[in-house]
Amino acid sequence: MFKFFSESFDNFKKKIANTTTALVNNVVDNMSQEEEFSEFVLDDMEDMLIGADLGVNYASELVDNLRNQNKIKPQDVKDYLKNEFKKVLTGNTKLNYRENELNIYFIAGVNGAGKTTLIGKLAYRFIKEGKKVLIAAGDTFRAAAEEQLDIWSKKAGADIVRRDKADPASVVYEAIQKAKNERYDVVLIDTAGRLQNKFNLMEELSKIKNVIDKNAPENLRECILVLDANTGQNGLQQAKVFTKAVDITSVALTKLDGSAKGAIILAIAKEMNLPVKLVGIGEKMEDLKDFDNEEFLNALFC
Ligand SMILES: Nc1nc2c(ncn2[C@@H]2O[C@H](COP(=O)(O)OP(=O)(O)O)[C@@H](O)[C@H]2O)c(=O)[nH]1
Numbered sequence: 001m002f003k004f005f006s007e008s009f010d011n012f013k014k015k016i017a018n019t020t021t022a023l024v025n026n027v028v029d030n031m032s033q034e035e036e037f038s039e040f041v042l043d044d045m046e047d048m049l050i051g052a053d054l055g056v057n058y059a060s061e062l063v064d065n066l067r068n069q070n071k072i073k074p075q076d077v078k079d080y081l082k083n084e085f086k087k088v089l090t091g092n093t094k095l096n097y098r099e100n101e102l103n104i105y106f107i108a109g110v111n112g113a114g115k116t117t118l119i120g121k122l123a124y125r126f127i128k129e130g131k132k133v134l135i136a137a138g139d140t141f142r143a144a145a146e147e148q149l150d151i152w153s154k155k156a157g158a159d160i161v162r163r164d165k166a167d168p169a170s171v172v173y174e175a176i177q178k179a180k181n182e183r184y185d186v187v188l189i190d191t192a193g194r195l196q197n198k199f200n201l202m203e204e205l206s207k208i209k210n211v212i213d214k215n216a217p218e219n220l221r222e223c224i225l226v227l228d229a230n231t232g233q234n235g236l237q238q239a240k241v242f243t244k245a246v247d248i249t250s251v252a253l254t255k256l257d258g259s260a261k262g263a264i265i266l267a268i269a270k271e272m273n274l275p276v277k278l279v280g281i282g283e284k285m286e287d288l289k290d291f292d293n294e295e296f297l298n299a300l301f302c
């Protein structure tokens with residue numbers, strides 16, 4: 001229990017303060033004056049939960065449970081929400097990693113979600129742990145993308161495979177061969193977030209995924225979908241589209257700092273059964289956190 005009251009917990013709590021206000025505190029404050037759950041009060045609650053980006057289905061489900069019952073009172077709504085959220089946040093949130101093996105991470109997501117930044121942060125973290133890290137610059141579509149990745153890799157101290165304007169699948173192939181020959185611990189694959197159209201993008205992502213499946217199937221640890229916390233419910237839509245093209249195994253939620261829409265973590269767990277494993281809480285190299293179900297709930301409700 002005490003570990004939750006550490007400096008990092010306080011910091012995390014601060015970073016998600018807007019989500020806490022939107023998802024918990026506003027609802028609890030609104031209920032504090034009420035004796036019973038009237039239709040009017042329940043409608044208000046539903047609006048607030050939808051506004052916090054919990055999603056219409058999930059919000060109505062939570063409110064419907066409170067109708068026609070008299071065990072739970074408006075003053076109990078905080079405990080009620082916590083218990084309900086606990087039921088949804090049950091997935092394993094630890095990033096898969098195997099010691100003494102090559103670990104490949106495929107990173108996907110729309111433009112601006114924070115893929116390249118995440119790769120920089122992950123590279124930095126693995127290198128601090130003494131791992132040998134290779135970055136594959138698979139976003140050859142945007143001219144500035146590889147340049148940006150180069151800067152991150154230098155900052156983190158990672159190596160990079162970069163072939164300007166080349167076919168991304170061939171860049172990834174080269175990176176996998178290099179990683180195997182030179183005994184790297186980690187390969188981080190950056191990908192494009194926008195091409196001429198969505199179809200082309202999904203085609204390209206599955207092509208890259210095929211290269212991994214053919215050349216290093218036992219080394220693929222995670223296909224991480226990067227979502228910007230501020231996109232809220234739209235993130236759910238993105239998750240559905242990307243999951244069709246590649247088998248997404250987990251989500252990295254970026255820009256949680258300041259966002260009031262962190263409830264998307266719950267919506268994704270509930271609707272997609274996808275665990276959020278990493279959260280970005282700033283633009284700096286250190287601003288990456290392992291997501292922990294219990295810690296998140298404690299930060300929201302304490
Ligand atoms: N505040 C904040 N900004 C972030 C975070 N992650 C990424 N960004 C910013 O989001 C913008 C887009 O990031 P980038 O990694 O280039 O996205 P990409 O297009 O998916 O590769 C950049 O300005 C980053 O600094 C985060 O966790 N918090």
Ligand SMILES: [Mg+2]
Pocket residue numbers: 115116117139145
């Ligand atoms: Mg990028």
